[in-house]
Amino acid sequence: MRRAGRWAAALSLLIVTVLWIAGLGHAPTGIAAAGRLVALWSADLLLIQVVLMARIPWLERSFGQDTLARWHRLTGFSSFFLLVAHVVLALIGSAERAGTGVLRQVWELLTAYQSMVFAWLSLFAFVLVVVTSVRKVRRRLRYESWHLLHLYAYLGVLFALPHEIGLGHDFRSPAARGYWWTLYAVATASTLIFRIGLPVWRTLRHRLTVDTVVTEAPGLVSVYLRGRRLDRLPARAGQYFVWRFADGPGVLRGNPFSLSGRPDGDRLRITVKSVGDGSARVATLRPGTRALIEGPYGRMTAANYSGGPVTMLACGIGVTPLLALLWDLPYGQGKATLVYRTRHPHDLAFLRELQWLARERGVRVVPLVGPRLSDTSWLPAEYADYSDAEALRQLSPDIADHDVYVCGPDPWTDAVLKAARQLGVPPGRLHRERFAW
Structure with a gap:
């Protein structure tokens, strides 16, 4: 299935290239023609990027949000670099034909063609999105701010359209118009239906409101929510929603929070750690506060469980x-192990539930408390005598036969998965939930 996705993207780029070749006889050649080709590739990847993150349910189920996000990032940066190449090639080609300098040509293009204003606005929007998507920059931003800035990509797509139609020689043949309008229609419909329509419909249908807020540990609270027809909400244990609470300013800023309990058709529970403005506000929610939902998302559910013993980290x-x-x-009695890593003992949460699971279902709970050994290890410092793989083997000797579920910060999760692979856990039995944005 994943290979099919890559082939579909490659096929779309091939179609764009064929359409460009077919239109060579009706447009300038040389540098200008090369500039048009990279612009077409950029636009094609941009629209694919929009579809990838449109939250289409069957795409989510087939590939998983982790894979789609990785493809989204790859196509996004590729599209941007191709767009920059188009700008450079187009200016050089235009200046060459006009016999003027590049800077003078920038001004003449801005004043001669109204659609060029939209083109520069589109470029500015994409520069803003790309710069804030660089990991070092992104880590300095609050999630809410980054998410809001990321929406400027839609403005970039919108601003690019007048320029493409007004000056794009490669949009004028019937075949090219048919292809591009179809791709634009698919991207637009996907966004309107699945990013906007479906969340609004589910919010109105289920009418979730805050029931109670319970402190689980310092800086950690659980929110219990009630609503209508929750048995018809297609949520499963292990999934998450993007939550917005109607508690005042900032209601449109969404935050992804996982379900911390199995949906029972009556209530939902999320648990939130105070690490930013959005998550800190959750602790102050009052009963009756309306919740706006987007989701559920995530593939780390029982649907991917192959049966048999389980190790969770x-x-x-x-x-x-x-x-x-x-x-x-549905693991057997005594067939599940939970390795629970925290920095301080008071960070351990849900002790009562974990004790019940240990008593009634034989879950083996292994707390690992203390500062981390290093940035490349998942172990606490007191386990310095063990390698990552050796420690994992000690905790779960027959782990190669287990389904392994991992959730935590990306560097920590990567270290766990690396150790699990070294111990022979098949890729199909490794399940992760990214806990970073």
């Missing part, structure tokens, strides 16, 4: 989806 707030799965998965 959680770091900090990453325990929330794994706790929900411990309640939900």
